[in-house]
Amino acid sequence: MYAETSATAQASEFNLSELNIMDNNSEHVKQPLLVLENTVYVESRLPAVAEPQIALAGRSNVGKSSLLNALAGRKNLAKVSATPGKTRSVNFFRVSPGNFYLVDLPGYGYARAARQERARWARLLERYLEEAKNLRALALLLDCRLDPQRNDINLANFARASQIALLPVLTKADKCGRRERTHRQTQWRELLGQEILLTSSARRLGLTELWKALVGLGGS
Numbered sequence: 457m458y459a460e461t462s463a464t465a466q467a468s469e470f471n472l473s474e475l476n477i478m479d480n481n482s483e484h485v486k487q488p489l490l491v492l493e494n495t496v497y498v499e500s501r502l503p504a505v506a507e508p509q510i511a512l513a514g515r516s517n518v519g520k521s522s523l524l525n526a527l528a529g530r531k532n533l534a535k536v537s538a539t540p541g542k543t544r545s546v547n548f549f550r551v552s553p554g555n556f557y558l559v560d561l562p563g564y565g566y567a568r569a570a571r572q573e574r575a576r577w578a579r580l581l582e583r584y585l586e587e588a589k590n591l592r593a594l595a596l597l598l599d600c601r602l603d604p605q606r607n608d609i610n611l612a613n614f615a616r617a618s619q620i621a622l623l624p625v626l627t628k629a630d631k632c633g634r635r636e637r638t639h640r641q642t643q644w645r646e647l648l649g650q651e652i653l654l655t656s657s658a659r660r661l662g663l664t665e666l667w668k669a670l671v672g673l674g675g676s
């Protein structure tokens with residue numbers, strides 16, 4: 457009974473638009489609001505969105521949906537699962553202020569999904585990437601525990617060839633020691649020729665820097 461009362465009190469005090477996030481730099485940044493506006497399962501239903509968009513792409517299980525939740529300061533805004541292949545749709549989250557969209561995409565490279573399912577996700581992902589008007593940037597999420605993978609590099613090359621800004625983001629930094637983090641950042645920096653952000657959704661690391669980069673790329 458006591459627990460229930462205090463949870464209710466906490467919920468009523470919880471006002472997202474007034475939340476400040478504080479990360480490892482101890483720097484306060486006004487928490488933008490994220491609202492899920494559209495979920496699309498088949499490529500023929502992809503909307504023509506006029507506003508700028510930034511897509512979160514990466515291997516299945518790399519932590520795309522978790523990072524979205526961490527950015528929003530919410531636990532269950534985007535669906536997360538320990539089993540790869542959780543996000544099967546393209547999900548449009550409106551960011552305000554800023555008036556742009558963050559788009560959560562299905563992951564790739566999940567070998568154990570049925571071939572037909574994988575083909576369907578790949579079609580959806582490809583069609584989205586090819587046709588999204590106003591795709592300002594591709595946030596390419598990379599697991600800090602893994603060596604560079606062929607399909608990540610392919611996607612980076614696709615973004616470059618399509619003149620879409622690339623925002624490489626290492627995830628799950630809490631799972632890596634300091635040496636591994638530095639090694640991985642150097643490895644990717646040399647491959648892509650640009651700086652790599654380091655984040656952890658679990659520990660809320662690097663979120664201020666990431667928000668700044670996202671707002672810089674997507675905001676008007």
Ligand SMILES: Nc1nc2c(ncn2[C@@H]2O[C@H](COP(=O)(O)OP(=O)(O)OP(=O)(O)O)[C@@H](O)[C@H]2O)c(=O)[nH]1
Nearest residue numbers: 517518519520521522537538541542543563657658
């Ligand atoms: N330790 C740790 N675990 C994380 C972090 N981010 C995500 N995870 C875990 O990794 C698993 C996959 O996370 P998701 O966010 O669902 O990954 P996803 O990239 O959206 O996966 P798909 O939707 O399958 O493409 C979950 O068990 C998360 O709890 C992190 O920063 N640290």
Ligand SMILES: [Mg+2]
Nearest residue numbers: 520521542543
């Ligand atoms: Mg997901």
